[in-house]
Amino acid sequence: xSALHTVLYILHxxxxxxxxxxxxxxxxxxxxxLAWAARVQLLVGLGLVAVLEMDGASLNHGKIAVKLLVAxxxxxxxxxxxxxYKRGQDGSALAYAAAGLTVVNAAIAFLW
Numbered sequence: 001x002s003a004l005h006t007v008l009y010i011l012h013x014x015x016x017x018x019x020x021x022x023x024x025x026x027x028x029x030x031x032x033x034l035a036w037a038a039r040v041q042l043l044v045g046l047g048l049v050a051v052l053e054m055d056g057a058s059l060n061h062g063k064i065a066v067k068l069l070v071a072x073x074x075x076x077x078x079x080x081x082x083x084x085y086k087r088g089q090d091g092s093a094l095a096y097a098a099a100g101l102t103v104v105n106a107a108i109a110f111l112w
Contacts, residue, residue, distance in 0.1 A: 001055050008048045009021035015041035016102055018073065023092075031082040034095055038078035041102075042071045063112050070105045074098045 015037045022034030049064055077098035084091030 001051055005048065005055075007049050008044050008051060012041060012044045012048060015044060016106060019078070019102045022078075023095040027085055031078075031085045031091065032096065034098060035078045035082040038071075038075045038098065038102075042075050045071060054078045060112070063108065066112075067105055067108055070101055070108065074101045074105065076102065 010045055018033055018037035019041060022030050022032075022037055024030065049059070052059055061063070077094045081091035081094035081098065084094070
């Protein structure tokens, strides 16, 4: 399980980088990268928790709940930003908010 945990952790970090980069990459590619990276990071994060639970690790479920809520906010902002771009509206503020929440989520992970 340690190898699986390592692979999932690396994918999780790559997705985080892609979310932040997707907010600054020119449209339309940036919005698509942002949306897909947010989806992937949420799913990989759930996979990380599952792997740790299977290993019997002692987890702080309060922290995981907060991180899950923030991650759902990131996905929602990314999806709305992508949808607004497809309709010809400006969704850049939402993309920046998603990137900011991603940084907040990383800070929660390392500081809590």
